[in-house]
Amino acid sequence: MNPFAPEEYAKYVLIDGRERKVGNVLHSLGVKVLYTEKCEELYDAISFHPDILVHPLGNKEVVVAPNVSQSFIHKLELIGLKVKKGRTFLKRNYPYDIAYNVARLDNVAFHNLKYTDYILRQSLEEQGVKFLNVKQGYTKCNMAIIDENSFITSDKGIYEVAINNGFDVLLIEPGGIFLKGFDYGFIGGAMGLIGNKKLAVTGVFNAHKNYERIMEFLDKKGIEIIYLTLEQIKDIGSIIPLI
Numbered sequence: 430m431n432p433f434a435p436e437e438y439a440k441y442v443l444i445d446g447r448e449r450k451v452g453n454v455l456h457s458l459g460v461k462v463l464y465t466e467k468c469e470e471l472y473d474a475i476s477f478h479p480d481i482l483v484h485p486l487g488n489k490e491v492v493v494a495p496n497v498s499q500s501f502i503h504k505l506e507l508i509g510l511k512v513k514k515g516r517t518f519l520k521r522n523y524p525y526d527i528a529y530n531v532a533r534l535d536n537v538a539f540h541n542l543k544y545t546d547y548i549l550r551q552s553l554e555e556q557g558v559k560f561l562n563v564k565q566g567y568t569k570c571n572m573a574i575i576d577e578n579s580f581i582t583s584d585k586g587i588y589e590v591a592i593n594n595g596f597d598v599l600l601i602e603p604g605g606i607f608l609k610g611f612d613y614g615f616i617g618g619a620m621g622l623i624g625n626k627k628l629a630v631t632g633v634f635n636a637h638k639n640y641e642r643i644m645e646f647l648d649k650k651g652i653e654i655i656y657l658t659l660e661q662i663k664d665i666g667s668i669i670p671l672i
Contacts, residue, residue, distance in 0.1 A: 431487060431533055431534065431535055431577060432485035432486070432487050432533075432669065432670050432671070433485075433532070433533055433534070433574045433621070433622065433669070433670070434534065434535075434574055434576055434577050434622055435622060435623070435624060435625065435670045436625050437624065437625065438459075438460075438623065438624040438625075438627070439460055439623045439624060439670035439671070439672070440460070440461060440671075440672045441460070441461045441462070441463055441508055441670070441671040441672045442455060442460055442461075442462055442463070442621065442623060442629075442668050442669060442670050442671060443462075443463045443464075443465065443479045443483060443485075443668075443669040443670075443671050444462060444463075444464060444465070444479060444665060444666075444668055444669075445464070445465055445477040445478055445479065445665040445666050446464035446465045446466055446467065446477045447477055448464075448631075448665050449464075450658065451631055451657045451658065451665065451668075452464065454657045454658070455623070455629065455657065455668075458623075458655070460623055461508075463504055463505070463508065463671065465477045465478070465479050465482055465483075465501065465666075466497070466498045466500060466501040467498075468481075468482055468494065468496060468497055468498075468519055470496055470518070470519055470520055470521060471519055471520075471521060471526055472521050472522075472610075473609075473610065474608055474609055474610045474611060475526065475666060477666065478570075478618065478665070478666020478667070479666045479667055479668075479669045480529075480530055480569040480570055480617075480618060480666045480667040480669065481494075481519070481526060481527075481529065481530055481666060482494055482497050482501075482519070482529065483497075483505075483529065483669065484529045484530075484531055484549050485669055485670070485671060486513075486552055486553065486556070487556070489509055489510050489511060489672060490510065490511045490512075490513065490552075491505060491510055491511075491512055491513070491671070492513045492514075492515050492529060492546065492548055492549045492552060493505070493512055493513070493514060493515065493529075494514075494515055494517065494518065494519045494528070494529055494546075495514045495515060495516070495517075495518055496518045496519055505671075508671065508672065509672065510671060510672070513548060513552065514548070515528065515529060515546040515547075515548045515549055516546060516547050516548050517529075517544075517546040517547070523566060523567075524541070524543075524544050524566045525544075527540075527541065527544050527566035527567060527568075528544055528545060528546040528549070529546055529549055530566065530567055530568055530569045530570060531545060531549060531553070531568060531569060532568045532569040532571075532572040532574065532580075532617070533553070533558065534574060534577050534578065534579075534580065534596065535577040535578070536556075536557055536558050536559060537558065537559050537560075537561060537594070538553055538558050538559070538560050538561070539560075539561050539563050539568050539572065539587060539590070539591070540560065540562070540563065540566075540568045541562065541563060541564060541565065541566045541568065542560055542562045544566055545560070561590050561591075561594060562590075563584070563586050563587050563590050564586045565584045565586055565587055567615060568587065569617055569618075569667060570614075570615040570617050570618040570664070570666070570667070571583060571584045571587060571615045571616070571617050572584075572587060572617040573616045573617045573619070573620055574617070574621075574622065575622075575628070575646075575647065575650050575652060576622075576626070576650060578595075578596055578597055579596065579597040579598070579599075579646075579650055580596070580598055580599075580617075581598070581599045581601060581616055581617075581643065581646065582598060582599075582600060582601070582616070582617070583600070583601050583602060583603040583615065583616060585600065588600040599642065599643065599646040601616065601637070601638075601639040601642065601643065602637075602638050602639055604637070604638065605634075605636045605637030605638060605639075605640075605661075605662070606618075606619050606637070606661075606662050606663065606664050607632075607661050607662065607663040607664065608663070608664040613664075614663065614664025615664055616662075616664075617667060618664035618665060618666050618667050619631045619632070619662045619663055619664050619665065620662075620667070620668060621667050621668025621669055621670065622670065623655070623668065623670060626650075626651055626652050626653055627652075627653050627655060628647070628652050628653065628654050628655065629655045629657055629668050630654055630655065630656055630657060630662060631657055631658060631660075631662055631663045631664075631665055631668075632656070632657070632658050632659065632660045632661050632662040632663055633656060633659055633660070633661065633662060634662055635661075636661050636662070637662070
């Protein structure tokens with residue numbers, strides 16, 4: 430099972446611990462929400478981001494950075510997850526904050542393999558997952574997974590590798606996505622599938638230059654968009670299904 434593209438409605442999702450408004454809406458939809466805790470070693474904008482701190486392996490198992498808080502690990506264990514600690518301690522500056530930011534579609538994972546955590550890579554390869562190397566380190570941040578064969582990205586390098594390996598990809602322009610302290614955030618960090626063809630999005634796409642192309646792509650894929658707010662779409666480090 431690929432956690433980023435669940436076949437059934439998610440029972441639990443993981444989101445940024447600061448995003449209570451988004452969490453409350455998800456809760457009203459019948460999804461239980463687990464909130465991250467701050468990783469002090471990271472810069473503020475991404476210090477709570479789930480896709481930086483955690484990678485779900487499926488089958489109720491996750492890999493976490495060894496410098497996440499023990500209380501956060503306890504939260505994961507309380508809902509029945511097996512927690513494996515990676516080897517790579519996250520640090521403030523790129524590329525030392527990307528070890529767990531791996532994007533996975535079916536049995537293929539995308540990442541800058543120079544920086545992938547050893548435990549995470551080993552765990553995925555034991556499941557039969559094949560890795561594709563890309564230059565972009567914030568890989569999951571920059572890939573909005575739509576289904577097992579489709580995603581949206583603003584990274585040309587990811588796009589070219591994916592197209593050459595048979596994936597259906599929409600390449601968009603950077604920008605139009607809010608991330609405090611930065612010119613813009615990434616589209617993958619602004620959403621997440623919470624069920625089969627059910628895409629939860631942190632806001633509306635209207636401010637994005639490629640709004641119409643994004644909507645056409647999602648419509649072509651039969652995606653139901655669940656708007657969690659009516660504000661500008663915001664990068665919160667992904668909405669990650671856990672169970």
